[in-house]
Amino acid sequence: MSDSYGPATAGGGIVVVGAGLAGPVAALYLARRHGRVTVLERHADPRRIPAGQGRSLMVILSERGRRVLRELGLEAAVRRICAPITGRCGHLPDGSTAVTPYSRDGAAIWAVERQALHRLLLDAAEAEPGVDLRFDHPVLAVDPAAPALLVGAGGAERWVRCRHVIGCDGVHSAVRGALVERGARARVSTLELAYQEIVLDLPDCDRGVMHYWPAGDALFGAFPQVSSRRFAGSVFFRREGPRPSYRAAVGGRALAEQFAAVFPRLAAGIPDLEEQLGAKPVSAVRLTRCDRWVLGGTAALVGDSCHAMAPFMGQGMNAAFEDVRTLVACLDRERDWERAFAAYERIRKGDGDAIADISYRHYWTMSRLPDPQHEAEEAIARRLVDLMPERFRPLYERCAFSEESYSLALTEEHRLRELARRILSRHGAGAAELPDPQLRAFAGAG
Numbered sequence: 001m002s003d004s005y006g007p008a009t010a011g012g013g014i015v016v017v018g019a020g021l022a023g024p025v026a027a028l029y030l031a032r033r034h035g036r037v038t039v040l041e042r043h044a045d046p047r048r049i050p051a052g053q054g055r056s057l058m059v060i061l062s063e064r065g066r067r068v069l070r071e072l073g074l075e076a077a078v079r080r081i082c083a084p085i086t087g088r089c090g091h092l093p094d095g096s097t098a099v100t101p102y103s104r105d106g107a108a109i110w111a112v113e114r115q116a117l118h119r120l121l122l123d124a125a126e127a128e129p130g131v132d133l134r135f136d137h138p139v140l141a142v143d144p145a146a147p148a149l150l151v152g153a154g155g156a157e158r159w160v161r162c163r164h165v166i167g168c169d170g171v172h173s174a175v176r177g178a179l180v181e182r183g184a185r186a187r188v189s190t191l192e193l194a195y196q197e198i199v200l201d202l203p204d205c206d207r208g209v210m211h212y213w214p215a216g217d218a219l220f221g222a223f224p225q226v227s228s229r230r231f232a233g234s235v236f237f238r239r240e241g242p243r244p245s246y247r248a249a250v251g252g253r254a255l256a257e258q259f260a261a262v263f264p265r266l267a268a269g270i271p272d273l274e275e276q277l278g279a280k281p282v283s284a285v286r287l288t289r290c291d292r293w294v295l296g297g298t299a300a301l302v303g304d305s306c307h308a309m310a311p312f313m314g315q316g317m318n319a320a321f322e323d324v325r326t327l328v329a330c331l332d333r334e335r336d337w338e339r340a341f342a343a344y345e346r347i348r349k350g351d352g353d354a355i356a357d358i359s360y361r362h363y364w365t366m367s368r369l370p371d372p373q374h375e376a377e378e379a380i381a382r383r384l385v386d387l388m389p390e391r392f393r394p395l396y397e398r399c400a401f402s403e404e405s406y407s408l409a410l411t412e413e414h415r416l417r418e419l420a421r422r423i424l425s426r427h428g429a430g431a432a433e434l435p436d437p438q439l440r441a442f443a444g445a446g
Ligand SMILES: Cc1cc2nc3c(=O)[nH]c(=O)nc-3n(C[C@H](O)[C@H](O)[C@H](O)COP(=O)(O)OP(=O)(O)OC[C@H]3O[C@@H](n4cnc5c(N)ncnc54)[C@H](O)[C@@H]3O)c2cc1C
Pocket: 017, 018, 019, 020, 021, 022, 023, 040, 041, 042, 043, 055, 056, 058, 059, 060, 061, 137, 138, 139, 140, 168, 169, 170, 171, 172, 173, 174, 195, 285, 302, 303, 304, 305, 308, 311, 313, 314, 315, 316, 317, 318, 319, 320
């Protein structure tokens, strides 16, 4: 077993696997507290290759992610490349629109071009004393007993010793693979929806909100770009099944026809729709679950390696950043790595699973077409939130504008929904219009 990474692996080294969005964040936190950190990334440095089509053109930063950037001293720099977004505007098939504010006090989330954010994080990590970024260094295997990593670079493979491994290596994580070899149970699945990204002009649309077009089992959503006056949109269709689906429409023309059949008003304003849909890849969304996130004091998983989720809440990266902050806080408290990793898994795994569930369900919230039963339940839930703010808060607000546990937010949401459904079934849709004392009495009795 050779050892060619100098101080990073000469006994006390920390290796972060993956320099996606979470990797540089983990490296920054850890190098400031625990000394040298080597980051091994299988791909070439994205800052040195021409801009290409990545996973999504835009990502949303909410309070959890911003808190991390603030702690790392990067919030002001990131703010300069973001657009504030205060809500979502639904465009219904009948031509009507409805804006849902993201929070009751008008607070904004930040939309940022993924590539610009990624570059900024990599620059910050590279500038940090003690961080050693190595691109074109795929980790092929992890031996937690040594501990050591089998690394490929320049056509050769070699084992590299380290002390602690942080798996920021995404959906197909090699670090998670090592946990699975030691008995962890993991599941990687594919969301039933796939997506394509297109850039479009929406001259009549407010740039202070995101826009979406619900269509039942299809959805189009668009965020204002920061580097242009255009919008970056994503169209989601089912992967399989009859039209509309990616299985049933292949090639630019068929995709454009399918798009126009589902979103006729929108399609009329995109002159190069066929060219764009013909040229852009159809991307699948992978989901991951893993029942163990750590292995002794040797390995810990962070971000998509343990909880890749559907993208509809805009929380995957935010949750990944919060994972890192939680892990580091556990290390601050415990000092001993094994105890700290165990505490991290205990605190965080339930939250990872909860935000994955919330994100999946949010697709139906956004894509659902108007349905009287659902509208009535929503109206009652909104009234309950207004009436009893100390007891209930909107789920989106809890996820995007607070740092409370995602599991708690999900449990409370179930309670709110259950109560709204009970009131609806006992007292009918008119319950949403009842005077405060009466509704409060129903809620108390419910
Ligand atoms: C369409 C879409 C929209 C999204 N929008 C949002 C949003 O608005 N807000 C939000 O918070 N989240 C969003 N997400 C989720 C977000 O992109 C992910 O949660 C986030 O990228 C996770 O970061 P990560 O570092 O864990 O994984 P990744 O960003 O996937 O990084 C993993 C890195 O590890 C590297 N790697 C993998 N295997 C190895 C190996 N064996 N050796 C070395 N390197 C390796 C990969 O090359 C990659 O660079 C969205 C996701 C999608 C698909």
